[in-house]
Amino acid sequence: MFPPNFAAQFANIPTPFYYYDTALLRRSLAEVQKYAKKYDFTVHYALKANTNTEILEIVKEYGLGADCVSGGEVQKALDMGFAPDHVVFAGVGKSDQEIDMAIDADIFGFNCESPQELEVINEIAQKKGKKARVALRLNPNVEAETHKYITTGLNENKFGINLEDLEGVLELIKKSSNLHFIGIHFHIGSQITNLENFKSLAQKVNTIQEIFDTHGLFIEHLNLGGGLGINYQNPDSEPVAPFESYFSLFDQHITRRRGQQIHFEIGRAIVGQCGSLITRVLYMKQGSSKTFVIVDAGITELIRPALYQAHHHIENLSSPSTETAVYDIVGPVCESSDSFGKNRVLPITQRGDFLAIRSAGAYGEVMSSFYNLRPKAKAYYVA
Ligand SMILES: *Cc1c(COP(=O)(O)O)cnc(C)c1O
Numbered sequence: 001m002f003p004p005n006f007a008a009q010f011a012n013i014p015t016p017f018y019y020y021d022t023a024l025l026r027r028s029l030a031e032v033q034k035y036a037k038k039y040d041f042t043v044h045y046a047l048k049a050n051t052n053t054e055i056l057e058i059v060k061e062y063g064l065g066a067d068c069v070s071g072g073e074v075q076k077a078l079d080m081g082f083a084p085d086h087v088v089f090a091g092v093g094k095s096d097q098e099i100d101m102a103i104d105a106d107i108f109g110f111n112c113e114s115p116q117e118l119e120v121i122n123e124i125a126q127k128k129g130k131k132a133r134v135a136l137r138l139n140p141n142v143e144a145e146t147h148k149y150i151t152t153g154l155n156e157n158k159f160g161i162n163l164e165d166l167e168g169v170l171e172l173i174k175k176s177s178n179l180h181f182i183g184i185h186f187h188i189g190s191q192i193t194n195l196e197n198f199k200s201l202a203q204k205v206n207t208i209q210e211i212f213d214t215h216g217l218f219i220e221h222l223n224l225g226g227g228l229g230i231n232y233q234n235p236d237s238e239p240v241a242p243f244e245s246y247f248s249l250f251d252q253h254i255t256r257r258r259g260q261q262i263h264f265e266i267g268r269a270i271v272g273q274c275g276s277l278i279t280r281v282l283y284m285k286q287g288s289s290k291t292f293v294i295v296d297a298g299i300t301e302l303i304r305p306a307l308y309q310a311h312h313h314i315e316n317l318s319s320p321s322t323e324t325a326v327y328d329i330v331g332p333v334c335e336s337s338d339s340f341g342k343n344r345v346l347p348i349t350q351r352g353d354f355l356a357i358r359s360a361g362a363y364g365e366v367m368s369s370f371y372n373l374r375p376k377a378k379a380y381y382v383a
Pocket of ligand 1: 046049067069189227228265266269362
């Protein structure tokens with residue numbers, strides 16, 4: 001991930017910055033496509049994990065489609081040259097303008113999350129004399145065993161159409177002349193590491209498909225979402241996510257209909273491990289019971305620890321020390337939640353050292369902010 005002379009090589013570069021290992025990104029993409037092809041699955045990259053042009057360029061090279069959750073992402077995918085028929089638009093609150101633009105662009109389809117959204121898409125398509133391709137995002141009420149803020153497939157979550165409403169929605173689709181029903185969509189959450197949860201999803205999907213059979217509706221596209229987790233505790237032990245087990249589990253447990261296409265939309269597992277946030281130690285500060293390492297990166301560059309109590313592995317790239325100490329690593333922003341790790345064991349650390357906050361490739365840079373009027377951190381790409 002880092003060359004041995006990293007500290008010397010980056011000595012004059014302002015910190016904090018994002019560091020992307022594009023060779024690792026390529027390894028992940030090659031692995032994803034290898035196993036997706038093995039089972040004849042189609043993968044769309046979930047843009048929201050990382051929308052950097054340099055990253056998208058590489059993702060596109062490997063032939064993935066684009067899974068978008070805003071008009072801005074749809075536009076970015078189209079601008080980047082993703083084929084419109086490989087662009088999917090999901091999200092619980094699509095605006096009229098966003099729908100309008102996506103219909104004009106002739107994207108592959110909308111993943112719809114409420115009856116009213118279907119009515120609005122039908123109306124907008126009607127005005128244009130077009131048919132919009134729609135899939136239904138269903139809430140399967142399946143546990144994901146992840147942080148509650150990134151669980152999406154339970155009845156209490158805002159996402160998807162609840163199964164009790166399905167009959168009504170199918171009637172609505174049948175009478176909406178400007179909607180073309182193409183399939184169903186699920187996404188139960190993110191950072192899912194217990195694959196048993198995906199098995200529960202597959203089983204639930206099998207029973208849901210039977211409801212469609214009774215309506216004589218063919219599910220041409222079965223979209224099983226994303227959510228595959230990565231190893232934040234020990235990134236070097238698992239630099240590439242377990243795509244083989246993930247896909248083979250679905251292959252084993254999904255009852256696939258003849259002629260049916262199966263889609264996945266993966267974000268974190270593709271880009272998470274290739275990125276690190278590099279920061280310099282500004283100050284060492286002895287508290288009454290703790291030693292604080294105050295660094296120049298904060299929640300403005302990586303909000304996951306503050307937002308989801310997420311763990312990121314931290315290493316010192318400068319210290320030659322074989323002695324270690326226990327530190328709390330904190331940022332400069334005026335919030336107590338601006339902390340990257342408590343009670344972390346690092347080699348003896350001092351002012352000026354480079355620290356790498358690992359696994360920051362997904363939901364890192366995209367969630368950055370200007371809070372405290374902090375400037376945007378740059379990104380560097382290393383092959
Ligand atoms: C965020 C999101 C994804 C990607 O989730 P990952 O955990 O990053 O794989 C896929 N589909 C939808 C609808 C999403 O909102």
